[in-house]
Amino acid sequence: MLRYKKLKRQNDFQNKSAESNFSLLMEAWKPLSMGFKKRWWDYVALPEDVDASDEDSFRQEIRDLAFTSLQLLKDAIFDAECAPLFSLEVYGHIIGMFELNNLDLVVASPVEDYFIHIDDLPDDKKEEAEKATAPLLDALDDDYAVPCDGTAFFPLQSCMNHSCCPNAKAFKRDEDNDGHAVIIALGPISKDEEITISYIDEELPYEERQAELADYGFTCTCSKCQEEKPN
Ligand SMILES: C[S@@+](CC[C@H](N)C(=O)[O-])C[C@H]1O[C@@H](n2cnc3c(N)ncnc32)[C@H](O)[C@@H]1O
Known part of the structure; x- marks a missing residue:
């Protein structure tokens, strides 16, 4: 909207x-x-x-x-x-x-931005803002600076399929501005090789991985799953 x-x-x-x-x-x-x-x-x-x-x-x-x-x-x-x-x-x-499709990410506490923003306000507006936000800041106490866990949709990353032995990882690093995420290769990727990321913790045992992937509507048949699949 x-x-x-x-x-x-x-x-x-x-x-x-x-x-x-x-x-x-x-x-x-x-x-x-x-x-x-x-x-x-x-x-x-x-x-x-x-x-x-x-x-x-x-x-x-x-x-x-x-x-x-x-x-x-x-x-x-x-x-x-x-x-x-x-x-x-x-x-x-x-x-x-x-x-x-969503990617879990961590973003800096928005309260930090709030402090920067009110610093630029004229005195009367700053006082008004401080009065309105004081109860919230008091309630947050030292937690005001705690980064926030979030989830976001990134169009390019949403086109990537899953593998339990992925060749790339989706990151949202501190230095990436909001609205951007990066895909980092975990090793050399050959021409025409599919770029995959892991949707889950790929260190989990086989059964737990498949149970988590059921939420995405598929059974993983990557090489790691084929190796670990019980007979
Ligand atoms: C984020 S989308 C990935 C892109 C999707 N394949 C597409 O065509 O837009 C996630 C969906 O892709 C499919 N998918 C992703 N990885 C898969 C895999 N390793 N095996 C089978 N289906 C997979 C599943 O249907 C899953 O719900």
Whole structure:
């Protein structure tokens, strides 16, 4: 939605018809369009404590959960111009996309940025901001500087398949600005060789790796799995 708004501001002098707004929405969607997007409730692995005979009702249950979550999201941020994004069908694919593609990362505490930002404010504004944020900062105490664990979607990384003996690793290093991640080769990679990353802790035993990968909807058959697969 933010990308759409930005594009709209840039295009404001042009055509403002509903049709042109829809094409801007599609343009804003482009980076996300690369993501692998199965509907969340269709692919999620059946939890161990759910019997196979209850699979249909389990999937219906999490679809209902997504519906409730979508209603809450709509109450908070619905925007008529972006209405196509708020259908249950699209929402199911978006949650699925985050589940299947996202990269866990760590970002510096935003409170550090906050301090830099308020330092630049005129005195009266600075005082106002400090008054508003004091209870939050008091509650955080020394934890204000603790880096935040997060998860993010990176279009290029989302095109990479998994291997338990990967030849690359996805990193989000301190020096990479927000909005960027890097893929680092773990060794020489031959021309035409597929670049793979590991979606999980590849040091886990075979059975645990496969159980974690079930959440991505596949059984790994990489060379390490073939070697370690029990007969
Ligand atoms: C992040 S996407 C990877 C890119 C995806 N293959 C595509 O075409 O866009 C993750 C999905 O790719 C597929 N995938 C990734 N690694 C795989 C592997 N080693 N074997 C089989 N399927 C895999 C699974 O369907 C998984 O849910």
